[in-house]
Structures are given as structure tokens and as C-alpha cells.
Amino acid sequence: MIEKTFNLSKGNEKAVEKVIFDENIHYLHMVFNENEGLPEHYSNSNVYMTVIRGVLSIALDEQEAHEYSYNTLLKIPEGTKMNVKNLHKETLEIIVVKAPAPKA
Template identity: 70%
Template sequence: MIEQIYEMSTGDEKAVEKVIQDENIHYIHMVFHKDQGLPEHFSNSNVYMTVVRGTLSIGLNDQDVHQYNKGTLLKIPVSTKMNVKNLSEKVLELIVVKAPAPLK
């Protein structure tokens, strides 16, 4: 078999799944309920964030928090301060790709 196969959760449980982490990319699947999210941090690579379902509330650097609905793809540059949250009642599901893969 040539291809490699990866699986990720399909439910509503909170998840931060590092599906692929190799020398090329990091591919991360995230699911958050209301008032859940990530600790504030700085991006360690270019981040491509796809909102699969729900509404993403995200603050970048010193900007006000912006909201993005399902079907939105964000490109966030390396070294950007990120505050990722779900402030909505609906479950938030994200796919995050870091490319190139972070060195650390």
C-alpha cells in the first residue's frame, strides 16, 4: 500500500488531535464546546485554520476578537499572538495545518 491512513474523531467530545506531525506539516483536528479553546500563544509556523463547523472567536496580536463561521479558512503568519476560543453555544470544529512544520 502506497498511502498512509490517519483517522480522527468524528464526535462532539473536546479534542486536540495531532493527526500528522512530520517534517512537512502538522495537521491538527480540534473540537471545542462553549468557552473552551487554546491557551494564548504565539504561532510557531504559518497556520492555516479551517472552521469545519460552529463559530471561531479569535484574537490575533492586539486586534479585537473576530468571529468566523464554518467554511472559513484563515491564514495566520508565524509569530502571531493567538487567542482561540469558542464563545458560541454550538460545537466548534477546526482543522489546523502548520506549514512548514515547526522545528520545535
């Protein structure tokens, strides 16, 4: 078999899964319930974030938080301050791709 397959978690439990972490990309699957999210941090690569379900509330650098619903893809440049949250009752599910893969 040439291809390698990966399975993402299913359900509504909080998850931050490192699905693929290699020298090319970092591919993460994340699930957050109401008032959950990531600690504020700076992006260490170009970040491509796809909302699979729910509503993403994200503040970038010094901007006020913006909200994005399912089927939205965000492109966030390296070095951007990020505050990622789910401020809604519906479960938030996102795919995060970092490309190129961070060096550190």
C-alpha cells in the first residue's frame, strides 16, 4: 500500500490531535466545546484553518475577535498573535494546517 491513512476522532469531546507532524506540514484536528480554545500564542508558520462545524471566534494581533462559521478557510501569516476560542453552545471543529512545517 503506497498511501498512509489517518483517522480523526469523532464526537464532541475536546481534542487537539496532531494527525500529521512531519518535515513538510503539520496537520491538526481540533474540537472545542463552549468557552474552550487554545492559549493565546504566536503562529510559528503560515496557518491555514478550516472551520468544519460550529463558529470560530478568533482575535488576531490587536484586532477585535471575528467570527467564522463552517466551510470557512482562514489564511494566517507566520508571527501573528492568535486567540482561538469557541464562544458558542455548538461544538467547534477545525482543521489546522501549518505549512511549511515549523522548524522548532
